[in-house]
Amino acid sequence: MPHVMDVTMFWGRTSGGVRSYVLAKRNWISACRDWQHTVAAPGVSGAGMLALPGMPLPFSGGYRAPLARRANGARLARQRPDLFEIGDPFTLAWSALDAARQLRVPVVAFCHANVVSMARRFGGAPAAAWARRYLCKVYARCDLVLAPSHDMVAQLRDWGLPHVEHQPLGVDTAVFQPAHRSAAWRAELGLSPDTRVLLYAGRFAPEKNLQTLCEAVRALGPNHVLVAMGDGPVPPRGPGVLRLPFTNDRRALARAMASADVFVHAGDQETCGLTVLEAMACGCPVVARGTAGLRELVNEQVGYSVSDGHPVSFAHAVTEVLNAPRAPLSQAAVERARAQAWGAVLPRLFGRYQSLLENTP
Numbered sequence: 001m002p003h004v005m006d007v008t009m010f011w012g013r014t015s016g017g018v019r020s021y022v023l024a025k026r027n028w029i030s031a032c033r034d035w036q037h038t039v040a041a042p043g044v045s046g047a048g049m050l051a052l053p054g055m056p057l058p059f060s061g062g063y064r065a066p067l068a069r070r071a072n073g074a075r076l077a078r079q080r081p082d083l084f085e086i087g088d089p090f091t092l093a094w095s096a097l098d099a100a101r102q103l104r105v106p107v108v109a110f111c112h113a114n115v116v117s118m119a120r121r122f123g124g125a126p127a128a129a130w131a132r133r134y135l136c137k138v139y140a141r142c143d144l145v146l147a148p149s150h151d152m153v154a155q156l157r158d159w160g161l162p163h164v165e166h167q168p169l170g171v172d173t174a175v176f177q178p179a180h181r182s183a184a185w186r187a188e189l190g191l192s193p194d195t196r197v198l199l200y201a202g203r204f205a206p207e208k209n210l211q212t213l214c215e216a217v218r219a220l221g222p223n224h225v226l227v228a229m230g231d232g233p234v235p236p237r238g239p240g241v242l243r244l245p246f247t248n249d250r251r252a253l254a255r256a257m258a259s260a261d262v263f264v265h266a267g268d269q270e271t272c273g274l275t276v277l278e279a280m281a282c283g284c285p286v287v288a289r290g291t292a293g294l295r296e297l298v299n300e301q302v303g304y305s306v307s308d309g310h311p312v313s314f315a316h317a318v319t320e321v322l323n324a325p326r327a328p329l330s331q332a333a334v335e336r337a338r339a340q341a342w343g344a345v346l347p348r349l350f351g352r353y354q355s356l357l358e359n360t361p
Helices: 017-032 069-078 091-103 115-139 150-158 184-188 210-220 250-259 274-281 311-323 326-338 342-358
Strands: 003-007 036-041 049-051 083-086 107-110 144-147 164-166 196-203 224-231 241-245 262-265 286-289 303-306
Touching: 003 017, 003 091, 017 036, 017 274, 017 342, 069 091, 083 091, 083 342, 091 107, 091 115, 107 342, 144 150, 144 342, 150 164, 184 250, 196 210, 196 250, 196 274, 210 224, 210 311, 224 250, 250 274, 262 274, 262 311, 274 286, 274 326, 286 311, 303 311
Parallel strands: 003 036, 003 083, 036 049, 083 107, 107 144, 144 164, 196 224, 196 262, 224 241, 262 286, 286 303
Antiparallel strands: none
């Protein structure tokens, strides 16, 4: 039975897409029983979990940064996996590469985040250039690099990286579905039945551009509310904004998504946008920034793709969606999401694993 190990520092109290992906993979393995799976990350616990030490990262939502490359490499090697998958390009990636070289096993890298765009946001062109060189240094040492959007695949290939392939992320359609729609949800939040609810769920991080959504709901005027579910260093603020705490209860999240009028996302650096896919699975129309991975998920059939980041543009898009018949948008969104159910996308991933194992001397 082949043994795959997921290695990542992105595991915390408010973890989002990476943790969802790893847990979905774990559930799939548990059902098919053809593979052994280990998760190596700071803060994990339980069977099949390898907890690694790390320093707390301020304002990160609970992430911890492992710094002991060699010691962690030795810890990983002792588990003797047949294949490593690294979920971030930082110190743990080097630990996994060290362990893989010792064990002579393949390494897969999954590009979950657009690190170059984030570096450009905080440090301009010099920081972006440094980040690109660094990523190339890490990913060139991997046997396969996966990215969840064609946009990210194109970027990685443009950098001259070999062995880059598109691997979509998925959605749990058994949990995220329109059946969770509830008229009582608004009443529980103290909102009247005729309030138009814009929903955002995810990390409150700078690259999510939440202030754009705050200003858009203000431009929409009375009877419009932005409900923001999550946690992070840059919480949304302003009139018409209702913040709800982060929850790991996926059914509670599905209920909110199915009951809102429109799901909104102003992030311009998303490699996929997993919460957008989850909202679509719940039958919620989407208004999202038409860049990067979100551009591949959202079109006029399921909502509105906004070409720029101006709040007025988002307000206009929301108005267009709210004034359109909901049923066709909802049906198209559900159909689009179901095409990316985990059961549809994970066999392709494990097929890639199997191919690597068969071709590794």
